Amino acid sequence: MLKNTSIQNVDPILNAEVGLSFHNRSKFDFDKLVADPNNLAANLRNYINGFSDSSREIIEYFKFEDQINRLEDADLLFLVIKRFQEIDLHPSKISSMEMGYIFEELIRKFAEISNETAGEHFTPREVIRLMVNLLFLNDRDILTQEGIVKTLYDVCAGTGGMLSVAEEYLKELNPKARLEVFGQELNPESYAICRADMLIKGQNPTNIKLGNSLSNDGLENHKFDYCLTNPPFGVEWKKAEKQIKDEHQKKGFGGRFGAGLPRISDGSLLFLQHLVSKMKQNDEGSRIGIVFNGSPLFSGGAGSGESEIRKWIIENDLLEAIIALPDQLFYNTGISTYIWMLTNRKSKERKGKVQLVNAVSFYQKMSKSLGNKRNEISPKQIEEITQMYGDFKPGEHSKLFNNEDFGYSRITIERPLLDEKGKMVTDKKGNPKPDASLRDNENVPLTEDIEEYFEREVLPHVPDAWIDHDKTKVGYEINFTKYFYQYKPLRSLEEIRADIMKLEEEVFNEVASVIS
Known part of the structure; x- marks a missing residue:
């Protein structure tokens, strides 16, 4: 019997004895707890308190004292402990992978009950x-x-x-x-x-x-x-x-x-x-x-x-x-x-x-x-x-890109402000003032020259436009769907008509069945 020895000194000794990083020095296990139902709550507390310090620090986060009181008040404590006593959770019976799935299923069920987001807990x-x-x-x-x-x-x-x-x-x-x-x-x-x-x-x-x-x-x-x-x-x-x-x-x-x-x-x-x-x-x-x-x-x-x-x-x-x-x-x-x-x-x-x-x-x-x-x-x-x-390697399900393929320059396209007579309004230096209501933006891939893009895609439609380069910003995005998009031709009218006729026939038969 160890006397006048602090828990801090006892823990390493007992851990070494059992060959683990934790231990329980209580005289109880689940079989003994179930065998004495009249003193179950007190004995369960003794069992929990028998764990080593490293385990107790963890156990305290589960608030077992509150749970014991609630279950005892509801006359459910024995039933819960009895069910655990009937399950063999030894590693030789249940692998860590299987235990992981048990955790997941329990968390999912209780998360649904409490309206929490199960995805915040596990993958x-x-x-x-x-x-x-x-x-x-x-x-x-x-x-x-x-x-x-x-x-x-x-x-x-x-x-x-x-x-x-x-x-x-x-x-x-x-x-x-x-x-x-x-x-x-x-x-x-x-x-x-x-x-x-x-x-x-x-x-x-x-x-x-x-x-x-x-x-x-x-x-x-x-x-x-x-x-x-x-x-x-x-x-x-x-x-x-x-x-x-x-x-x-x-x-x-x-x-x-x-x-x-x-x-x-x-x-x-x-x-x-x-x-x-x-x-x-x-x-x-x-x-x-x-x-x-x-x-x-x-x-x-x-x-x-x-x-x-x-x-x-x-x-x-x-x-x-x-x-x-x-x-x-x-x-x-x-x-x-x-x-x-x-x-x-x-x-x-x-x-x-x-x-x-x-x-x-x-x-x-x-x-x-x-x-x-x-x-x-x-x-x-x-x-x-x-x-x-x-x-x-590139293939049906794998594509390779250069880093800059995901980048783009967001350019601001300006058009001149016109007065009531349709004449261009200019500033003191004679430069045209932009009309904010006509302002537009274009995303130009980093792999393209901005001026060439502008001349090809913009000027043919709005010849009086210009780029305000002071407002240009570089952005990055990864449009996954675009890179793997596969065109699917529209269905023919004959196929659509046949489906509609089939649905009409099914509805007619259902209605006839109800009426009869």
Whole structure:
């Protein structure tokens, strides 16, 4: 019996005894709890208090004391504990992948009940697996070195799914490699689940931080080999507005948001800039994989915050590839999503280039829908998408572009102001004054000469027009649909007429059936 010994001294000893980074020194387990229903609440508290300090810090975020009281008052505590006692959750029975799906399903169900956005908590496992494949593909020579140690960071860690799958992938690739994982999460319960997962797997749970990473970076000054994340889609950043704007204005490119600030209604591109700030600036560099909806591709015209961020990313040759995913992959939304791959150490053949991969048709229907998730990407399809990305060749689903192909000059076209007699109004120097009501704009690709474009596309229609070069702005956008558009001829009148006749016949038969 250990006496007069602090918990801080006991924990390492007992951890070493059980061969884990945590332990429980209570005399209870679920079988013993169920065997004494009359003292269940007190015994359950004793069981929870028996966990080591590292575990207790995590458990406190679940507010078990409140839950015990609520369940006991409702005479449900025994029923809940009994159901858990009946389930064998030993790792030999349930793999970490299966446990991940259990987490996902529970979170999805409870998020629907509370009207929260399930997509803020987790990403489907097959999407994570694809992202991890893309992230590590070009580094296999490095990652298979004996004793290699790499770091990976998720700015929106959720329950830790991305960190876990990445670690599993690396272990499969090289059992002697080690991936040290880091993350930050805003939701306290998701944060607690993530830390628990890290603790169980032998990772350092203190690498996971709680809070809003945009306004309070819990891993400030840290740099990582890899970054992988799925930030919430289209979520406003008003709560962190003051801190973000202060950093942008006072630090500029010395901070995280020097390139620009997107509209307040969507903070997606803030997360991207944050991740870029975490890249290692050495020969090894870093790689980033991030999931977005369609908005970051094209929202905001030339000179807007979004366009300026895209311009900064592309002109600094950080954007490596964008992969368009099938729709209806996520539990809470059926919208189209895209994986952006970035790096500051592009291979020689990729320098100055961006690859677009159209993988919208690479899916299979699920036998049973989960919320809005009706489609999934099979392991074979993951391999096919990864192969297209790795081959870096043009094809039906893969196209290669130069960086400047996504840029354009937004020029302002002026026309002269006329007086009541139809004569041109001029300033003191004799230059024609512009008529603001006739002002127009044109987007000229960076790959074209502005004057040649103007003479070809504008002057034949308005010979008195001119360009106000002082107002010219350079913008960047990625119109994914345009690059993969395939013309489909209109249906013939005969086909349309036949369909209408068929529908009329079906309606007639239905009406006749009801009447009879």
